[in-house]
Amino acid sequence: MSADTLPSRTVDVVVIGGGAAGLNGALMLARSRRSVVVIDGGTPRNAPAEAVHGLLALDGTPPAELYRRGREEVRGYGGTVVTGTVAAATSAQPSPDGDPRFTVTLTDGRELTARRLLVATGARDVLPDVPGLADHWGRSVVHCPYCHGWEVRDQPIGILAVGPASVHQALLFRQLTDDLVYFTRGTELDGDGRARLEALDVRVVEEPVTEVVADTDGAIAGVLLAGGGMVDRRVLAVGTSLQPRLDGLEVLGLPVEELPGAMGRRVVSGMAGTTEVPxxxxxxxxxxxMAQVGASAAAGAMAGAHINAHLVMADAGAAVAARAVVA
Known part of the structure; x- marks a missing residue:
């Protein structure tokens, strides 16, 4: 990624985050002849994954390659993409006609001003604190059957439960393998959930899990239990706590809410990604x-189009007011 120079003038939109959502939003804006700058820290959520899946015509594309193409497309329409991390994004003095302004400061001291912001910083997956688990994240430790399921089909899979939603996760992965073990890890398993797992020949292990064990090649060998026994597994599926990446954006005051089932948090949004912050x-x-790459890209496109429409109305209003003053 080239270090494009930041423009000194106020730009129409700064997009914070250069993943699928941010780049597709920037693409829509650039194609609408908006001045747009993407600030990308280069650490997408799916970086550990070997490929993107479930994306029509691009299934199997490595994430890095997908984003490289996206950056080229945005630049091809006149957009700017810069490598950097946002230290602070704050509201600035509005224009004389009341149009919003924002100041975005990078950790290296560079600064720019924008009329609108698109926050597409993604989420952070927080794994359960099980020794050895994080070493295999994105490869043999997975969370989504639609993202990784085909690649781990027919293997011995273990579900590390984190709460009630883990039963549903187990049922999804049972579709992919006949060899599935459900480790409760102290979470509650009600009668209905237990009955469903047992009916599908899913073994339930209630003994505490103490460690994920690797073999001599570095792959998962199994799960060590508190009593010293080990259950052989090659793949583990686990629900993560999802936390929005809002470092440096706290001052904006974006509303955040808890997800059901203790699954984490998200920024509250309305139609096309609007927020309570003008x-x-x-x-x-x-x-x-929970959105995969395709859904995130689609959401970015919707947000980009909505931002452009919002700017069109603001520009038209300003033009009417200017003509009235001249008259």
């Missing part, structure tokens, strides 16, 4: 943590 939109995993 001039700020959100898209992708920062507001829809």
């Amino acid at each position: 001039g700020v939109w959100v898209a992708g995993n920062v507001t829809e943590p």
Whole structure:
């Protein structure tokens, strides 16, 4: 990614986050002849994954390659993409006609001003504190059957439960393998959930899990239990706590709410990613943590189009007011 120079003038939109949502939002804006700058820290949520899946015509594309193409497309329409991390994004003095303004400061001291913000910073997956688990994240430790399921089909899979939603996760992964073990890890398993798992020949292990064990090649060998026994597994599926990435954006005051089932948090948004903060939109995993790449890209496109429409109305209003003054 080239270090494009930041413009000194006020730009129409700054997009914070250069993943699927941010880049697709920037693409829509650039194609509408808006001045747009994407600030990308280069740490997408799916960086550990070998490929993107469930994306029509691009299934199997490595994430890095997908984003490289996206950056080229945005630049091809006149957009700017810069490598950097946002230290602070704050509301600035509005224009004389009341149009919002924002100041975005990067950690290296660079600064720019924008009329609108699109926050597409994504979410952070927080794994349960099980020794050895994080070493395999994104490869043999997975969370989504639609993202990774085909690649782990027919393997011995273990579900590390984190709460009631883990039963549903187990049923989804049972579709992919006949060899599934459900580790309760102290979570409650009600009668209905237990009956469903047992009916599908899913073994339930209630002994505490103490460690994920690797073999000599570094792959998962199994799960060590508190009593010293080990259950052989090659893949583990686990629900993560999803936390919106809002470092440096706290002053904006974006509303955040808890997800059901203790699954984490998300930024609250309305139609096309609108928020309660005037001039700020959100898209992708920062507001829809379960969205895959395709859904995040679509949300970015919707937000970009909505921002452009909002700017069109603001520009038209300003033009009417200017003509009235001249008259």
